[in-house]
Amino acid sequence: MIERWGTKRFAAGLTLTYGLALIAVLPPLSALMQSFQPPASEGWSGSAYRYVLDTYGSSLTFSLRLALFVVVASLLLGVPAAYGLVRHPFRGSRLVEQLTVVPLAVPGISIAMAIIIGYSAQRGQWLLLAAGHMLYTVAYVVRIVMNTLRNLPLRELDDAARTLGASRLDRLRRIVAPLLAAPVALASLIVFAISWGEFNVSFLLATPTQLPFPAALYGTYTSNSGPVAAAATAIFLLGALPLIIAVQLAGRSRFDYGQGA
Amino acid sequence: MKDLDVAFPSGRTTVVVGPSGSGKSTLLNLIAGLLRPTDGNILFDGVDVTNVPPEQRNIGFVFQSYALFPHLSVEENVAFGLKRGLPVSDRARATEAMLDLFRLGTLRRRRPAQLSGGERQRVALARALARSPALLLLDEPLSALDAQLRERLRLELMALFGSLETTTIYVTHDRTEAMLMGHSVVLMKEGRVLQQDPPDRLYRSPANLFVARFFGSANLIEGVLDDSGGVALPFGRFAVNEGGPRRSPGILALVRPEMFRVDPSAPHLTIRVLTAVFLGSSWRIEGVSAGGLRLTVDLALERVTPNEQIPLRLDRSALHVLDPEGET
Numbered sequence: 319m320i321e322r323w324g325t326k327r328f329a330a331g332l333t334l335t336y337g338l339a340l341i342a343v344l345p346p347l348s349a350l351m352q353s354f355q356p357p358a359s360e361g362w363s364g365s366a367y368r369y370v371l372d373t374y375g376s377s378l379t380f381s382l383r384l385a386l387f388v389v390v391a392s393l394l395l396g397v398p399a400a401y402g403l404v405r406h407p408f409r410g411s412r413l414v415e416q417l418t419v420v421p422l423a424v425p426g427i428s429i430a431m432a433i434i435i436g437y438s439a440q441r442g443q444w445l446l447l448a449a450g451h452m453l454y455t456v457a458y459v460v461r462i463v464m465n466t467l468r469n470l471p472l473r474e475l476d477d478a479a480r481t482l483g484a485s486r487l488d489r490l491r492r493i494v495a496p497l498l499a500a501p502v503a504l505a506s507l508i509v510f511a512i513s514w515g516e517f518n519v520s521f522l523l524a525t526p527t528q529l530p531f532p533a534a535l536y537g538t539y540t541s542n543s544g545p546v547a548a549a550a551t552a553i554f555l556l557g558a559l560p561l562i563i564a565v566q567l568a569g570r571s572r573f574d575y576g577q578g579a
Numbered sequence: 580m581k582d583l584d585v586a587f588p589s590g591r592t593t594v595v596v597g598p599s600g601s602g603k604s605t606l607l608n609l610i611a612g613l614l615r616p617t618d619g620n621i622l623f624d625g626v627d628v629t630n631v632p633p634e635q636r637n638i639g640f641v642f643q644s645y646a647l648f649p650h651l652s653v654e655e656n657v658a659f660g661l662k663r664g665l666p667v668s669d670r671a672r673a674t675e676a677m678l679d680l681f682r683l684g685t686l687r688r689r690r691p692a693q694l695s696g697g698e699r700q701r702v703a704l705a706r707a708l709a710r711s712p713a714l715l716l717l718d719e720p721l722s723a724l725d726a727q728l729r730e731r732l733r734l735e736l737m738a739l740f741g742s743l744e745t746t747t748i749y750v751t752h753d754r755t756e757a758m759l760m761g762h763s764v765v766l767m768k769e770g771r772v773l774q775q776d777p778p779d780r781l782y783r784s785p786a787n788l789f790v791a792r793f794f795g796s797a798n799l800i801e802g803v804l805d806d807s808g809g810v811a812l813p814f815g816r817f818a819v820n821e822g823g824p825r826r827s828p829g830i831l832a833l834v835r836p837e838m839f840r841v842d843p844s845a846p847h848l849t850i851r852v853l854t855a856v857f858l859g860s861s862w863r864i865e866g867v868s869a870g871g872l873r874l875t876v877d878l879a880l881e882r883v884t885p886n887e888q889i890p891l892r893l894d895r896s897a898l899h900v901l902d903p904e905g906e907t
Contacts, residue, residue, distance in 0.1 A: 470649075471644065471646060474642060474644060474646040475646055475648060475649075477613050477633075477640075477642070477646065478640065478642060478646035478647075478648070479648075479659070480612075480613065480632070480633045480634050481611055481613070481633050481634070481636075481638055481639070481640035481660075481707075481716075482634075482659050482660030482706065482707075482710065483634045483635070483637075483660055483662065483710065484634060484659075484660075485634060492659075493648060496650045497649070497650055
């Protein structure tokens with residue numbers, strides 16, 4: 319009997335993987351089932367979805383607008399920073415690069431508290447909420463864009479374009495921008511997903527008029543019936559699902575940067 | 580790099596060759612305008628371009644790594660440098676002509692990552708030449724390819740340069756390539772030009788010991804100059820060709836391996852074979868004379884056996900001599 323090395327181990331790994339996946343999938347599935355039952359409380363007769371949309375609709379749109387703003391602002395900060403760090407490294411540029419990651423390692427509640435204490439006068443301004451999200455998101459933009467730039471012989475491509483008569487603006491438009499399109503798309507989606515789902519800062523900096531959806535979600539869990547919470551979760555995931563798929567598609571590189579043989 | 584004074588004949592191919600770190604690529608980047616000199620001037624046809632940016636120098640540059648744009652197809656890469664003001668039909672025609680010339684028609688939709696090394700090289704050349712540059716610069720264009728392909732492309736490039744009549748500067752570290760491709764060869768070392776000459780002159784009349792050793796094997800035989808324009812070597816007296824040092828009587832005579840022939844009747848000297856390597860058309864023999872002189876000679880013999888005694892005659896009337904104190 320001949321078989322490939324590790325076939326049995328592979329089968330065991332596969333079983334384990336699907337087993338774990340089942341554990342991960344079951345709770346949301348049961349929540350989904352629940353969400354279709356009409357909520358018993360408060361004399362509401364319609365579906366749980368109707369209730370969530372009516373009660374928390376403004377939170378949904380607020381979260382959407384907040385996330386879009388965070389995406390644009392993070393790109394405006396992160397892309398030039400990444401470009402500068404790669405093309406014009408200086409003493410300590412590695413340190414700067416590492417420092418952008420620090421907020422990811424600090425517990426979200428600490429960051430939220432720091433913002434509340436440090437900027438108490440500005441509390442209630444949505445810009446402060448956005449800034450809180452950007453503490454995480456800019457790091458991702460810088461990382462993703464830097465990674466692409468490092469793997470590209472950008473300097474040489476730029477030189478090549480110069481010898482072919484391309485002006486600075488030409489080079490930005492015809493070389494740099496298209497080469498950065500894929501990583502920027504990927505970074506945008508990740509930033510959107512982070513902002514959309516961020517809880518710590520969103521919850522602690524929220525006001526009744528500026529209530530991000532994850533914070534509102536908390537309210538449904540604590541004060542409402544099971545079906546309402548389940549429906550709110552389903553709606554929330556529905557917002558994130560297209561993003562997850564889009565990230566997968568964007569991550570699939572459209573071309574190989576490799577120059578080697 | 581300092582005190583560099585080189586002229587490149589227009590319409591011809593000049594090869595700049597030298598060991599790594601000799602400054603040959605730096606020179607090319609200065610000419611392209613990708614680097615700026617702190618001092619000195621660069622002139623194109625008598626016009627000072629020292630402060631003209633590369634995008635306005637009307638050059639074509641082929642990079643060692645080719646630097647093809649990974650997000651563009653072969654066709655888009657080739658068309659990249661065409662002047663913006665050009666009518667669409669002219670652009671298409673120029674692109675088409677280049678795709679034809681470099682046999683890239685069937686590859687036009689491919690991305691650089693989908694091409695072989697040789698194909699990428701052709702795209703890089705087509706892209707550089709599409710805009711009909713006044714000056715074509717190539718930085719080690721064949722060094723990324725395997726030996727067999729390199730040899731074939733050398734011949735293709737030679738034919739191409741011959742037909743183009745574009746002033747071409749070709750940088751390489753490969754001495755064979757330099758000898759083959761250049762009308763004129765510039766040998767650089769440590770940021771200086773040691774000699775600029777046609778290949779045959781570099782080989783036969785090197786300016787110093789470094790040049791003599793760089794291009795081919797060299798027997799450097801100690802001799803003494805006399806007043807009547809001759810040189811006394813351990814195995815006879817020979818005339819000296821023009822040039823050469825006259826400072827001191829003690830010189831080194833340059834004797835290339837192929838300058839000897841077998842001559843039993845009137846030999847200058849006899850060597851005992853130490854090693855022999857078969858080169859195909861000849862044997863490369865390391866031997867030693869009775870007087871202890873070690874020589875490298877190329878002889879077209881049927882067979883050679885170790886310790887065989889071979890009578891040799893130096894088949895030249897005049898020799899090139901070098902200053903032993905010069906650049907080594």
